[in-house]
Structure formats: structure tokens, C-alpha cells
């Protein structure tokens with residue numbers, strides 16, 4: 001996301017369809033299992049809202065009546081637009097653009113909203129041992145991932161860009177909520193966290209309004225509240241990176257969110273070399289060991305962070321994150337001979 005100058009369009013919300021779910025008798029739930037938390041107003045059919053946000057689509061499914069669903073969807077849309085306006089790299093007036101332009105000259109005072117997001121980025125950097133680093137901006141620019149270039153960068157150019165990367169080099173003042181870059185040319189890129197963070201804000205907002213059950217999909221970052229009527233989990237397909245119309249199987253989603261980092265959507269070719277859109281902040285090189293990394297976590301922002309980080313570091317980090325954060329499940333997919341090779345870590349079960 002954030003990779004094309006896509007201003008937020010203030011298109012009206014469109015309830016696309018009233019989706020009638022296959023009716024599952026509530027009595028089919030296992031004996032003794034607690035009933036899903038369902039507000040009295042829950043409906044059996046979901047109202048579906050779809051609208052553009054960032055560089056993708058938000059899809060909300062709300063199993064509540066229109067008088068609850070419509071204002072909730074409006075509030076979600078406004079919340080997402082506000083976040084987008086703050087962190088859109090392609091709007092020179094956005095808060096992140098102003099930070100990137102001026103934080104080398106003087107400490108940049110952040111809004112509470114931006115400071116909260118930066119807090120997640122700093123925690124992500126620590127938890128992933130630097131594999132997830134929002135200061136990769138100069139590398140993204142160098143490799144032409146946001147704006148295509150015709151020739152591969154030289155080793156000298158990569159070394160120069162790496163000199164401008166490293167969250168540990170940036171000065172964060174926890175009292176004043178300011179950010180100071182030690183060198184001009186550094187810049188932050190929230191492309192690996194924005195959708196997961198946005199999903200978290202959306203689910204928090206809906207939870208505060210007691211709107212449930214809901215399922216929210218922000219460009220492949222998916223999370224829900226409650227469970228769909230008559231079922232004890234949402235079922236989400238894991239896309240097959242080698243045949244994007246197919247799935248590798250499904251996972252059950254309940255009280256967790258899911259995100260995938262894949263090489264199938266956003267790769268470019270420069271002088272015959274395929275460039276992936278995730279870079280290793282240690283080497284400055286785009287990484288392409290995996291075809292896809294899918295992560296399930298209790299916190300929506302973590303699945304987005306971890307999928308990008310594990311794409312960089314692979315199995316050792318997958319193992320560590322799965323052990324360190326309860327409820328984490330990770331799927332690595334890579335090219336095998338004929339068949340994709342799938343490895344899983346932590347709490348995850350892929351069903352056919």
C-alpha cells in the first residue's frame with residue numbers, strides 16, 4: 001500500500017449485498033461450548049460494505065440490523081480516512097510526509113495518533129530483531145519499488161542507502177513525542193504495518209460500539225469480532241501463491257487476525273532480475289526466499305508485522321515469534337518440486 005498516489009476518494013458507502021449465509025443451526029455447536037457473544041440485535045444475514053482505502057479495498061460484513069450497521073460503517077470509513085490522511089506518503093501535506101521532510105532539520109512533534117503508530121513500529125523492531133524496520137524507506141526508493149527504475153542499483157548505492165536505514169539510529173523523545181533523524185535522507189514507510197494497524201483501529205471501534213459479529217478485510221488483513229451466526233469460527237482461505245485463484249486450505253479464525261505477505265502481487269523486473277517488495281534492512285537486498293508467509297495472531301497489527309518480518313528472516317524468526325507470542329500461528333510457503341512446500345509454526349491448523 002501507499003505505493004501509488006491514490007488520494008482517498010470520498011465515495012459514498014455502498015451496501016453491496018445482503019449476503020445470506022448458509023443457515024447453520026445454532027444447535028450444531030459442541031455441547032458445553034459457550035455461545036458466541038451475540039448482541040440481541042444480531043441478524044442471520046450480513047450487511048456488506050465495501051469502499052476504497054489506502055491503495056486497496058475495505059470490506060466490512062456486519063451481522064447487525066441496518067440502523068446499527070450503517071452508522072458503524074460510516075464511522076469506520078471516517079476512521080480509515082483519517083489514518084490514511086496522516087500516513088499517505090504520496091500526499092506532501094500528510095503528517096508522515098511533513099515528518100519525513102523536516103525531521104532531519106529539527107525534532108518533529110507528532111500527533112497522538114502518529115505517536116501511537118510509531119510505538120507499534122518501535123515494538124515491532126525489537127520483537128523481530130530489526131527484521132521489521134519502518135525506516136527502510138531509502139531502500140524502497142532505491143530499488144524502485146514505489147517508482148520503477150530501469151537499472152539495478154550499484155553496491156555503492158546500496159551501501160549509501162543502508163547508511164540511512166535503522167530504527168535504532170532515529171531519536172524518539174518519549175516525553176515530547178518528537179522524532180529526530182540524525183541524517184537527511186532518512187524516511188519512514190508504513191507499508192508493512194498500515195493495513196494491520198488500521199484493522200486494529202477498526203476492530204477496536206466496532207468493539208466499543210458493541211457491534212458484533214463482524215468480519216473486516218483490509219486488503220487481505222482480516223479479523224473479526226464474535227463468530228458468524230450458527231458457527232464457532234470464521235473460515236478463511238490461504239491463497240496458493242503459485243495459483244492465485246486457488247487456496248492451499250482454510251484456517252479457522254476466532255479472536256485472531258490473519259495477514260499474508262506474498263511475492264505474487266507486487267514484484268517488478270529490472271534488467272531481468274525480479275525484485276520483491278520486501279527488503280532486508282541488514283543487507284539492503286530485496287528478499288525472495290518465500291512465495292508467501294501467512295500469520296495468525298491475537299492482535300491484528302502483529303499479523304501484518306510478523307508476516308513481513310518472517311518473509312525477511314524465515315524459519316528462525318517464525319519459531320521465535322510463535323514461541324514468544326501466545327496464539328501465534330505461522331505458515332511459510334516456498335517453491336518445491338512440482339508442489340509448494342508448506343511449513344507451519346505455533347498455533348495453526350490448515351484444513352482442506
Ligand code: ADP
Pocket residue numbers: 001131132133134136140189190191192193220260261262265266277278279280281304307308312
Ligand atoms: P502487502 O502490503 O503487499 O500486504 P506487506 O505487509 O508484507 O505486504 O508489506 C510490504 C511493504 O512493507 C513494502 O511495500 C514496504 O512498504 C514495507 N517494507 C518492506 N520491507 C520492510 C521491512 N523489512 N520492514 C518493514 N517494512 C518493510
Ligand code: MG
Pocket residue numbers: 191192193259261303304305306307308
Ligand atoms: Mg505486513
